[in-house]
Amino acid sequence: MTEPTKIQAELKGDAVEVRVRMAHAMETGQRKDAAGKTLPAHFIQSVTASLNGKPVLQAQLGTAISRNPYFGFRVKGARAGDKLAVTWTDNKGESRTDEATIA
Amino acid sequence: MDPLRRKLLRGVATSGLLAAAIAAGALRPSRVFAAEWNKGGFEAKDVANVLKAIDAAAATDSRDIVINAPDIAEDGAMVAIDVVSNIPGTLSIAVVVEKNPYPLAAQFDFSNGALPQIALRLKMAQTSRVIVSAKAGGKVYIARTEIKVTVGGCAG
Numbered sequence: 001m002t003e004p005t006k007i008q009a010e011l012k013g014d015a016v017e018v019r020v021r022m023a024h025a026m027e028t029g030q031r032k033d034a035a036g037k038t039l040p041a042h043f044i045q046s047v048t049a050s051l052n053g054k055p056v057l058q059a060q061l062g063t064a065i066s067r068n069p070y071f072g073f074r075v076k077g078a079r080a081g082d083k084l085a086v087t088w089t090d091n092k093g094e095s096r097t098d099e100a101t102i103a
Numbered sequence: 104m105d106p107l108r109r110k111l112l113r114g115v116a117t118s119g120l121l122a123a124a125i126a127a128g129a130l131r132p133s134r135v136f137a138a139e140w141n142k143g144g145f146e147a148k149d150v151a152n153v154l155k156a157i158d159a160a161a162a163t164d165s166r167d168i169v170i171n172a173p174d175i176a177e178d179g180a181m182v183a184i185d186v187v188s189n190i191p192g193t194l195s196i197a198v199v200v201e202k203n204p205y206p207l208a209a210q211f212d213f214s215n216g217a218l219p220q221i222a223l224r225l226k227m228a229q230t231s232r233v234i235v236s237a238k239a240g241g242k243v244y245i246a247r248t249e250i251k252v253t254v255g256g257c258a259g
Contacts, residue, residue: 049217051216056213056214056217059210060145060210062207062208062209063145063226064200064205064206064207064209064225064226064227065225065226066180066181067180069223069224070222070224071223072221073213074220075216075217076216078216
């Protein structure tokens with residue numbers, strides 16, 4: 001089960017400010033449980049943010065990104081009402097897409 | 104049969120197939136590039152190999168890459184940094200934490216109006232230099248900053 005990505009996209013001047021927070025454990029593969037067994041790595045490997053269907057930010061991630069990954073970025077040329085979608089895929093092949101409307 | 108010759112022939116056959124697949128529209132080059140996780144870079148444990156994998160082995164130092172980061176981070180599990188490239192035509196940015204078990208943290212490609220800047224939160228195992236590289240106009244530029252970590256955030 002995956003949980004929704006929180007997306008805030010707000011026009012400020014000539015650019016839209018986007019803040020994205022994905023819900024994911026981002027397990028590094030370095031940690032051990034109480035019994036001393038290594039917890040297998042489980043982390044988001046790729047993220048694509050699209051504006052009205054066109055990719056604006058494509059990220060590849062390793063295990064050094066914090067739990068519940070947060071990214072902030074800015075895109076020029078967006079308008080209020082445009083759609084901003086974020087898709088992530090993790091190393092186990094799980095994936096989800098969420099969308100927000102630019103305010 | 105000369106084994107090197109065999110290898111070369113096999114290479115030609117494979118690249119020929121790839122070219123045919125691209126021509127047939129089965130693989131769009133831009134999509135292929137975006138979807139391909141930089142396995143070599145993310146699985147490298149050695150900073151020199153990471154820099155090679157992100158084409159930054161011979162990068163030029165630049166003051167036009169601005170890294171906003173704390174001097175001291177109390178919790179290595181969440182270190183907020185903000186990176187801006189003021190180099191015209193920057194298409195991608197990579198972030199490397201030198202002393203992490205796997206130093207490459209992330210690579211970002213910007214397109215369709217996205218500005219070359221990114222805010223993110225890193226896990227840091229210990230006090231380390233953070234390296235940021237930026238690709239612009241076929242060249243790679245680099246900047247570094249040190250972040251002191253009070254409590255590490257990888258194993259804890």
